[in-house]
Amino acid sequence: MTVHDAVLSRHANDLIVRECKDGPTQGGGHRRLDYWVLRRSWVNAAMIGYEVKATRGDFLNDHKWRDYLPLCNELWFIQEQRDLIKLEELPQDVGLLRLAGSRLMTVRKAVYREIEPPIGLLTYVLMCRAKIVPEPRNIDNRAAFWKDWLEEREWTRELGWNVSKALAEKYGRDVADVRSENERLRRQNESLSELRAAIEHLGIKWRDWMTVKEIEEHLNAPRWTRQEIVRARDALTELLNGATP
Secondary structure (H helix, E strand, O other), rough: OHHHEEEEOOOOEEEEEEEEEEOOOOOOOEEEEEEEEEEOOOOOOOOOEEEOOOOHHHOOOOOOOHHHHHOOOOOEEEOOOOOOOOHHHOOOOOOEEEEEEOOEEEEEEOOOOOOOHHHHHHHHHHHHHHHOOOOOHHHHHHHHHHHHHHHHHHHHHHHHHHHHHHHHHHHHHHHHHHHHHHHHHHHHHHHHHHHHHHHHHOOOOOOOOHHHHHHHHHHHHHHHHHHHHHHHHHHHHHHHHHOOO
């Protein structure tokens, strides 16, 4: 994780201004804090400054950091590596942090100092870096709204997954049932085709079923043969009545 990510994580609910000037751009001679933070709290309000040092030489050659003290209630140095800054080189009220993995580890805590409001910096932030948005009517209500939204989203995602799973299972069962029914009808049609061929071979026309009398009139065959034909007719009729249209 970078120093920038660590600062954002440390002040997730606060106002953070990166490369913050101490006044308007015109005129020159500015001081520029790496990070200036306004804590979002009426009870524990504070303006916090951070200066990031990547090398020891970067710290030793910086002679302007003392000018940052009037701009913030707390001033911190952040060293990206261990032992870049010696504690005895800092004023007693300046804090020191070290980047350790994904967080900023406190080497020495900064002392909170009362200061005069930095009007120039505040005006710069308001005019050049701020975006005005409607004030939430009730922070508690807003938090509750987002909590409910997240819970509903999670519930909706779970519901969608369950519905999708159920539909997939039903589709699989339906496909299996259709294939089974198609196979049954195929075998039945084969049987009907064989019966039709056998009946036509006996001289019976494939049309409305003949009565027993018509079979006797049109078929010159022994009595037992006629009985077999009648049974075949009845069996075929039963098959047809049970077939799916």
